[in-house]
Amino acid sequence: MKDLQAYSFKLGKLAVQSLIEEAELAPKPGLVDKNSSGSHTDMSLKTMIKSAKALETTFREIAEISFNQIPSQELREEIAVIGRRGEQAMFKATGGVNTHKGAIWALGLLVSSAAMDLGKSAIEEVAVHAGRLALFTDRNLPAVKTNGSCVKARFGVDGAKGEAEQGFPHVRHYGLPILYESRKRCMNENLCRLNVLIALMAELNDTCILHRGGAEALESTKEHAKVILKAGGVSTSRGWQLLEQLDQSLCRQKVSPGGSADLLAATIFMDYLDQNAKSEFKRHEALLI
Ligand SMILES: CC(C)(COP(=O)(O)OP(=O)(O)OC[C@H]1O[C@@H](n2cnc3c(N)ncnc32)[C@H](O[C@H]2O[C@H](COP(=O)(O)OP(=O)(O)OP(=O)(O)O)[C@@H](O)[C@H]2O)[C@@H]1O)[C@@H](O)C(=O)NCCC(=O)NCCS
Ligand SMILES: Nc1ncnc2[nH]cnc12
Numbered sequence: 423m424k425d426l427q428a429y430s431f432k433l434g435k436l437a438v439q440s441l442i443e444e445a446e447l448a449p450k451p452g453l454v455d456k457n458s459s460g461s462h463t464d465m466s467l468k469t470m471i472k473s474a475k476a477l478e479t480t481f482r483e484i485a486e487i488s489f490n491q492i493p494s495q496e497l498r499e500e501i502a503v504i505g506r507r508g509e510q511a512m513f514k515a516t517g518g519v520n521t522h523k524g525a526i527w528a529l530g531l532l533v534s535s536a537a538m539d540l541g542k543s544a545i546e547e548v549a550v551h552a553g554r555l556a557l558f559t560d561r562n563l564p565a566v567k568t569n570g571s572c573v574k575a576r577f578g579v580d581g582a583k584g585e586a587e588q589g590f591p592h593v594r595h596y597g598l599p600i601l602y603e604s605r606k607r608c609m610n611e612n613l614c615r616l617n618v619l620i621a622l623m624a625e626l627n628d629t630c631i632l633h634r635g636g637a638e639a640l641e642s643t644k645e646h647a648k649v650i651l652k653a654g655g656v657s658t659s660r661g662w663q664l665l666e667q668l669d670q671s672l673c674r675q676k677v678s679p680g681g682s683a684d685l686l687a688a689t690i691f692m693d694y695l696d697q698n699a700k701s702e703f704k705r706h707e708a709l710l711i
Contacts, residue, residue: 553589
């Protein structure tokens with residue numbers, strides 16, 4: 423019982439910390455960061471931080487209810503209730519602004535999965551189990567039109583739901599690998615995380631970009647992000663210059679890669695889980711010597 427409470431508390435803190443670190447990271451093209459509000463007129467870094475902090479209870483409750491469970495219909499619907507309460511807490515904290523809806527979804531599922539076995543699984547498995555949970559239908563989902571549902575119907579993309587149901591492939595195949603590869607190249611952590619964002623933007627069918635800018639904006643954003651990666655990433659002077667140009671271009675179009683920002687937060691969270699598991703393993707090894 424003590425383990426459960428301590429681990430749930432930790433997961434809640436790590437999820438919030440990941441959201442705050444994502445929000446602060448700068449310069450992020452079109453997004454809110456510590457330098458500017460990007461393409462947004464209704465949010466600032468202050469709003470993002472307030473929103474993130476208001477979600478700690480949500481993540482902790484999701485962790486508590488997921489302890490010792492396996493992905494199931496019942497658990498899926500239980501965390502949906504908590505997740506929707508989290509959305510209300512977010513709207514209350516931000517005065518009605520949608521800062522973190524996609525992040526509540528992604529991190530909620532990942533927290534649930536991490537809590538199922540108290541951190542004994544490798545992070546790959548955490549993402550895959552989160553996907554299994556997402557595959558259960560939430561029978562209480564209110565039938566409301568969302569930006570995501572309209573865009574998915576119009577452009578035939580998977581969106582946030584599909585990303586989760588497939589076990590977060592963009593986090594596993596792009597986010598985490600580029601984070602590790604950038605660290606090997608001895609970049610500072612800021613640059614490593616900016617590279618993660620760019621790698622996600624190069625591949626993701628972000629429904630936020632599609633909603634505000636259509637298919638043309640999505641394609642040009644992906645292409646521009648790919649050129650940054652080809653230039654060696656944001657740590658090269660050419661890559662940095664291209665990053666600044668991308669920011670200017672997205673702000674001019676009032677387009678924002680909110681889905682990529684959520685998956686950056688998910689990547690940061692998964693990396694913290696991994697570091698946590700490794701330090702626990704070392705602690706056990708030391709006890710055995
Ligand atoms: C399954 C849900 C995610 C709902 O799905 P739906 O398809 O209805 O999607 P949306 O309501 O539109 O929200 C999805 C948000 O996910 C982010 N996102 C976008 N593309 C992707 C992608 N390819 N992969 C992963 N994630 C993606 C994105 O969130 C960020 O942007 C938000 C702002 O977006 P936007 O809606 O465009 O902005 P608004 O201000 O509202 O409008 P405009 O200003 O542009 O006019 C911001 O919040 C970021 O987080 C998408 O917005 C899920 O939410 C659901 O079913 N929840 C119910 C509860 C539940 O089951 N919870 C369980 C786990 S806790
Ligand atoms: N930093 C950010 N700016 C705008 N929208 C976001 N959604 C998630 N993170 C965001």
